[in-house]
Amino acid sequence: METSELLKRVRHIEIKARGLSRNIFAGQYHSAFKGRGMAFSEVREYQYGDDMRDIDWNVTARYNRPYVKIFEEERELTVMLLIDVSESLGFGSSGKIKRDTVAEIAATLAFSAIQNNDKIGVIFFSDKVEKFIPPKKGRKHILFIIREILGFEPESCGTDINLALRYMTNAIKKRCTTFLISDFIDTGNYKFALRIANRKHDIVAIQVYDKLSTELPPLGLMKVMDPETGGEMWIDTSSKSVRSDYAMWWQRRQSEMMLAFKQSGVDNVSVSTEEDFVKALLLLFQRRR
Structure with a gap:
């Protein structure tokens, strides 16, 4: 991404996120994420x-x-954004890719944290920890984080939530509130790491997904590719059994994810790229009050 384009996007997202965090989230965020000490x-x-x-x-x-x-x-919190930057976040079927929604959510949470005088840091992860930004305060720090969120180029393609959680648990010594933002497309098992992390910290999971991921449209033969492995295959989406099998796979995957959250005591919300993430986050905040 060119520097001029990146700066425009940073400015645009700053205006939007600052307005949301000041006018909508201020009281809700404060009530939902009180200091624990x-x-x-x-x-x-x-x-x-x-x-x-x-x-x-x-x-x-x-x-x-x-x-x-x-x-x-103790009112002051340390807030960590644990952000998935794997290749699967580059998918979008409605003119908006998942990575854009992740960036908007992360920026809004960052401004909400700063307005409540909280420190905020970021861990970008794929199937490895790509970058660690230690928690700090201040607008300059926030803008640096947003620039990184919008312009960060990961070295790897895959997803390893287990690794990211273990790294965060070891790297952050003081109890913090951590927003794990991902599409949760991960073939590994992260249940144990999630449970351990939530014992030490306060983990909140935010799933970002694309509607096309939930069901296949009947479009006939379709070539699909796994962006994280590069594997390709042809599928016949006109077949009811193919569409049914895919829908069952998605539901099974979602059920396993929700079970992991429940067993770990992790608050969570799922946000589609087509819906207003503001409503979803407000509902999450209200459940925690």
């Missing part, structure tokens, strides 16, 4: 009903009457 705030005299475990014995001894520690929720 507790920080010491002050001490006050013991009152009936206070937890004995909160007594500050040093202050109590100094003033010869009981005092308790008061804690406040």
